[in-house]
Amino acid sequence: MNAVCDLPFEKKSVIPVDPRTKLFLTITVSTIMMSGSVGSVMNYIRPCLAILPVCLLLFSKRWKAVANFSLTYFILFALEIEVLPLLSGFWNFLLGALVGIYTHILPGFVMGYYLIDTTTVSEFVAAMERMYIPQKIVIPVSVIFRFFPTVIEEYFSISDAMKMRGIATLRSPMKMLEYRVVPLMMCVVKIGEELSAAALTRGLGAPEKRTNICRIGFGVVDILLSVIAVFCWAAFLIW
Amino acid sequence: MIKLKNVNFQYMGGNEAGGLSDINLSIPDGQVVLLCGRSGCGKTTLTRMLNGLIPNYYDGDLDGEILLDGENISKLPLYQTARKVGSVFQNPRTQFFTVDSTSEMAFGCENQGLPQEEIIKRVKQTAGQFAMQPLLGKNIFCLSGGEKQKVACASVSVSSPKIFVLDEPSSNLDISATADLRRLIQLWKQQGKTVVIAEHRLYYLRGLIDRILYLQNGEICAELSEQEAHKLSSDEQKEMGLRPFDLLKFPVKPRHPAHKQTFLCSDFAFGYTQSKHAINISSLELPRGEIIAVIGHNGAGKSTFARCLCGLEKKCKGMMTIGENRYDRKQRLTRCYMVMQDVNHQLFTESVEEEMFVSMALPEREQAASFLERLDLLPFKDRHPMALSGGQKQRVAIASALVSGRNILVFDEPTSGLDLQHMEEVARELTALQQIDKTSLVITHDYELIVSCCTYVLHLEHGRVQAQYCLDDAGIERLQEFFLGSR
Numbered sequence: 001m002n003a004v005c006d007l008p009f010e011k012k013s014v015i016p017v018d019p020r021t022k023l024f025l026t027i028t029v030s031t032i033m034m035s036g037s038v039g040s041v042m043n044y045i046r047p048c049l050a051i052l053p054v055c056l057l058l059f060s061k062r063w064k065a066v067a068n069f070s071l072t073y074f075i076l077f078a079l080e081i082e083v084l085p086l087l088s089g090f091w092n093f094l095l096g097a098l099v100g101i102y103t104h105i106l107p108g109f110v111m112g113y114y115l116i117d118t119t120t121v122s123e124f125v126a127a128m129e130r131m132y133i134p135q136k137i138v139i140p141v142s143v144i145f146r147f148f149p150t151v152i153e154e155y156f157s158i159s160d161a162m163k164m165r166g167i168a169t170l171r172s173p174m175k176m177l178e179y180r181v182v183p184l185m186m187c188v189v190k191i192g193e194e195l196s197a198a199a200l201t202r203g204l205g206a207p208e209k210r211t212n213i214c215r216i217g218f219g220v221v222d223i224l225l226s227v228i229a230v231f232c233w234a235a236f237l238i239w
Numbered sequence: 240m241i242k243l244k245n246v247n248f249q250y251m252g253g254n255e256a257g258g259l260s261d262i263n264l265s266i267p268d269g270q271v272v273l274l275c276g277r278s279g280c281g282k283t284t285l286t287r288m289l290n291g292l293i294p295n296y297y298d299g300d301l302d303g304e305i306l307l308d309g310e311n312i313s314k315l316p317l318y319q320t321a322r323k324v325g326s327v328f329q330n331p332r333t334q335f336f337t338v339d340s341t342s343e344m345a346f347g348c349e350n351q352g353l354p355q356e357e358i359i360k361r362v363k364q365t366a367g368q369f370a371m372q373p374l375l376g377k378n379i380f381c382l383s384g385g386e387k388q389k390v391a392c393a394s395v396s397v398s399s400p401k402i403f404v405l406d407e408p409s410s411n412l413d414i415s416a417t418a419d420l421r422r423l424i425q426l427w428k429q430q431g432k433t434v435v436i437a438e439h440r441l442y443y444l445r446g447l448i449d450r451i452l453y454l455q456n457g458e459i460c461a462e463l464s465e466q467e468a469h470k471l472s473s474d475e476q477k478e479m480g481l482r483p484f485d486l487l488k489f490p491v492k493p494r495h496p497a498h499k500q501t502f503l504c505s506d507f508a509f510g511y512t513q514s515k516h517a518i519n520i521s522s523l524e525l526p527r528g529e530i531i532a533v534i535g536h537n538g539a540g541k542s543t544f545a546r547c548l549c550g551l552e553k554k555c556k557g558m559m560t561i562g563e564n565r566y567d568r569k570q571r572l573t574r575c576y577m578v579m580q581d582v583n584h585q586l587f588t589e590s591v592e593e594e595m596f597v598s599m600a601l602p603e604r605e606q607a608a609s610f611l612e613r614l615d616l617l618p619f620k621d622r623h624p625m626a627l628s629g630g631q632k633q634r635v636a637i638a639s640a641l642v643s644g645r646n647i648l649v650f651d652e653p654t655s656g657l658d659l660q661h662m663e664e665v666a667r668e669l670t671a672l673q674q675i676d677k678t679s680l681v682i683t684h685d686y687e688l689i690v691s692c693c694t695y696v697l698h699l700e701h702g703r704v705q706a707q708y709c710l711d712d713a714g715i716e717r718l719q720e721f722f723l724g725s726r
Contacts, residue, residue, distance in 0.1 A: 007359055008376030010339040122342040146338055149380050154584070160551050161585035164576055165598055165639065179587040186583055186625060194333035201290050202336065203321035203398070208352035213345045213359055 009214060013118040014060045019127035021222040022115045028229040029053060030108025032236050039239040045232055050103070052228070053110040060118050069110050076102050121145040126214040139204070146195070147188075154187045155180075241266040241289065241402065241433065246303030248284060248293060257284045259457045262303070266435070268401070271428050271447055274437040276454035277480040278658045282437035285454070286406045288312070289435060291320035307402070322351060325395035329407040329656060331387035340377045340390050347398035358397075365397045368426060383537045385416025392423045402433040409440050410656035413537045413684045414722060417443045439658045441484045453479060480659045482687060486722060491690040496709040499526045500562070502647075502678070507547050507557035517543040518702040520557075525678075525697065525707070527561070530669050532693040532710075533682045534721060540702040541682045545649045548680070549575045561646075576640035577649040582632045586624040591616060591635055594624055598643040610642045613675075614668070629657075630664055637668065641677075648672065650681045654688045666692035686722045690715065 029049050050073065057066050080099045087095060121142060128138045158180060167179060246262040256279035266272055274282040287293040294301045295317045305312045312320055325347075328334045337343045344365065348358040366372050371393060374386055382390065388408060395403065405424075409417050421443045427434050428447060438444065451468050453461040461479075469484055476483060483489045507520040518540040525531060533541050547555040550571035559566045559574075566574055579585055588594045595607035611617045614634045619627060624635050633653065640648055650669075654662045662685065669679055669692045681693060689696070689710075696718060698706040708714045 007341050007362060009341050010376055010378050121338040125337075125342075142337070146336060149338070150332070153380075157579065157581070157584045160546075160577075161579060162587075163551065163572060164549060165585070165587075166573060166643075167587070167597055183584055183587060187581070190583075191333050194328065194330060195336070197292055197296055198326070198328055198334035199336045200296060200317045201292065201321055201324070201326040202347045202394070203318045203350035204336065206318035206321075206350050206352070208350075211349045211352055211355055211358060213349065213355050213362075214342060 007213070009122060010120045012120050015056075015221055016219050017056075017118070017225065018216050018218050018222050019115075019119050019123050020131060020216075021218070021225050022111075022119060023127070025052070025225060025229055026108065026111045026115050028232055029111040030105075032232055033107045034104050035236075041235045041239050045235050049232060050107040053107060053114050056114050057110070057117075060114070062114075062117060065113065065117070069106075072102075072106065076106070122214040123216055126212045126216050129210065129212050130216070135210070143195075147192070150191055151184070151188060154184055154191075158183050240268055240306075240308055241435075242304075242306040243288070244304040244306070246288070246305060247301070248288070249300045250284075251298040251300075257281055257457070258299075259284050259288075262459060264452070264459065266433060266450075268433055269428075269431045270449045271424070271434045272436070273441070273444060273448045273451045274435065274454060275439070275441065275451060275481055276658075277660060280454040281457040282454055283406055284457075286326070286404045286435060286437050289402065289404050290324045290326045291315065291317050292326075318350065321347070321400075322398065323400050324402045324404055325398065325400035327388070327391050327395055327403070327405045327408050329410050331384045331391060331411055334391050335379050335387070338379055340379060340382070341375050343379065343390060344375070344394045344397050347394060351398065361397050361399070365393050369393045369396070369423060383416075384411045385413060385419065385537050388412055388416065389419055389423070392420070396423075396427070400432075402435070403427055405434070405436045405438070407438055407656055408436070409438065409443060411652075415536055417684075421447070439482055439656065441482050442486050445484050453481075477659065482659050482662075486686050487719065489687050489690060491715050493712045493715055494694040494710045496711055499528055501526050503560040504548065505558050505560065507544065507555060509543060509547050509552050509555040509557075511543075516702050518547065518699075520544070520702075520704060523697075523704055523707075526695055526709075527678050528673060528676050529695045530673050530679045530681060530693045531695045531697050532689040533680055533697045533699065534684075534689070534718075535699040535705070539699045541699050542651060543702075544699060545577060545651060545680065545682055548647070549577045549649055551577075573643070574645060575647040575649060576643075576645040577651060578633060578636045578640070578653060580651045580653075580655065582629070582636050583625070585636050585639075586632060589623055590621050591624055591627075591638075592620040594635055594639050595642050598639040600643075607642060610638050613641075613671075614638045630661055633665070634668065637672070645677075647678045647680070650679060650683075652683055652685075653681065654683065654685045659687075662688055663691060669693075686718075689718065 029052065032049055033046065054066060054069050057069070076099055079095065080103070084092065084095055084099065124145070125138060125142045128141065162179060243262050243264040247260050249258040259281045262285070274285055276282055284293065287297060288305050291312050293299065294313050301313060307323060335343055336346055341362065344362045345358050348361060366375055369389065371389055374382070374390060379387065388411070409420055412420060424434060424447055436444065448465045451463045451465065452459050453463065473483070473488060473490060501524045504520065504523045504525070507518055507523070508516055509518055510516040533544070535541050546552050547557055548559070548571065550568040553568065555568065559571055586594060588597055591611065592607060595610065596602035599607065608617060611620055614637060616631065616634055616638060619631065624632060627635065637648065653665050657665070666688060669681065672679055681688070683689060693710060695709055696707065696714060697704065698721065706717070708717060710718065
């Protein structure tokens with residue numbers, strides 16, 4: 001199954017983590033953090049899970065993201081520990097809810113950011129195919145990945161055109177929306193049509209099982225991370 | 240062996256151009272066939288029949304038989320046709336399914352379910368043949384148009400179909416990328432593949448073609464060998480709406496240098512990354528009221544220069560001086576105007592007239608009408624801009640610039656993918672703008688357009704000004720050297 005493939009692929013990750021492991025971790029972190037159960041062991045596990053994605057980003061040399069997320073964490077915890085006890089009544093409730101939502105959701109978000117920022121589309125598609133996800137899901141998902149950057153490109157071109165016409169600011173917001181969206185729709189429809197024609201002439205949709213030459217696979221790091229995740233699940237489900 | 244027997248086709252929706260009638264044709268294996276003719280003559284339709292997109296993707300009334308080695312293509316599912324026929328399309332932006340060039344090369348074979356080792360072997364082999372190892376493993380969105388087209392051709396080649404169908408593959412390419420394309424087609428020819436190309440630009444195919452089919456109104460109305468085509472006089476070629484096989488044969492009109500006023504661009508420096516400047520021009524003096532061709536290879540900084548001139552790049556601190564007046568970036572946004580390559584991006588409203596009003600500080604019907612009349616758009620003033628033809632849309636964009644009093648217009652590749660007649664139409668528009676004293680800068684790879692109307696050349700290379708000259712006799716020689724010398 002694993003032929004030695006020394007063809008170069010676009011590379012985004014620094015530490016080799018399989019997309020499937022990343023996906024598993026994302027689910028783990030977001031579920032456990034969101035559910036907000038507290039217990040003796042969970043008091044240790046929760047902070048670890050919050051820090052895990054930041055560590056992964058750190059090892060992947062995403063300095064800017066690490067700085068941003070660490071700062072956000074720091075502010076949130078400072079608020080929770082220093083400011084929250086000083087407030088009472090309505091304000092306590094408001095700030096408590098706000099901080100609570102953030103600390104529950106942010107780690108999952110950071111993990112998702114790591115997943116997307118360090119995985120190329122080819123790796124992701126390969127991972128889905130290895131997980132036996134049906135073609136009916138794999139193909140639309142890969143089209144979405146392909147489409148996003150295209151739509152963004154088009155959007156910026158239209159913004160430029162509006163700037164030159166001097167219609168980027170002021171005037172009624174509804175008009176602005178219309179000016180942006182109508183040309184965008186026109187372009188997107190045309191691109192979509194040409195894109196699918198091209199894909200069909202390359203044999204997409206054949207009944208044979210597709211092969212995928214993108215190399216993904218589990219390594220030491222994957223095993224380590226999976227063990228951590230499984231342990232967290234066990235702790236979460238038992239206590 | 241491709242065989243078409245009494246084929247008729249009409250697109251769904253009726254009277255649209257591009258239908259075909261009574262096509263009888265047989266193409267033996269290994270032949271390189273050029274389809275040419277005016278826009279809307281049915282070239283693209285014919286290519287779509289060969290790769291099965293008609294009738295499997297584009298709806299319409301088809302009768303007759305399209306046989307490939309005795310099998311009726313129109314009855315086969317597309318994925319089976321795809322094994323025999325590979326297609327390359329006009330727009331390099333929209334023919335990729337993946338985001339990674341290596342995956343893209345493998346895509347066709349992966350769909351066929353070939354074993355991994357086999358695919359890897361083939362991808363390597365093709366990359367070697369096309370000398371494109373440096374392009375492997377790149378994000379498609381980081382490649383230039385020429386590089387994308389090269390990856391597209393290579394990807395099709397990996398699944399080694401018998402027949403290659405190319406629909407205007409050179410329209411978005413510069414001269415050196417076009418030369419690369421020529422080499423790829425040459426390679427296919429040597430491998431004994433059948434190649435069918437629908438194309439407007441003919442010069443780069445010189446010496447490769449076995450057979451030329453000239454289409455008019457959906458019928459094949461002439462069949463020539465390449466030698467016969469070379470013998471056509473330039474009047475005959477013009478009559479047929481064909482661009483020349485030999486660029487040197489295209490009629491040129493040397494201009495006389497007129498001592499006009501100039502405008503000055505100073506300190507135009509800009510880079511997309513901090514370390515590297517895409518352009519770095521400390522001072523550039525250009526004549527006013529001329530049609531200036533901006534030439535240079537891909538990545539020379541032509542578009543970046545145009546964007547800075549129009550005030551679209553915030554980080555570019557350059558100044559433009561006209562006479563006594565200095566214009567900074569924000570002021571340039573209201574002084575200059577760019578007609579984009581995809582003009583659909585800059586038409587926003589529901590009617591042509593409204594499009595004028597949006598650009599006017601005080602909407603005045605009569606003034607708008609006078610500008611529309613000048614550009615032959617008055618009869619269409621109530622039409623929706625998106626319902627107009629490509630040339631008309633371009634004119635609406637120009638009119639909206641004129642009505643807001645712009646003096647400098649920038650055109651980004653206004654003639655990519657146009658036939659001779661439409662190219663001449665653009666040339667006439669540009670000349671008309673010069674007559675009302677507007678300055679035009681035309682970013683282009685189109686030699687025929689430059690010699691038809693431009694009066695001045697600005698040659699950029701590596702973000703700097705390589706040369707600037709007037710298109711008099713000596714200037715035309717320099718221009719020819721740029722276009723033909725680099726072949």
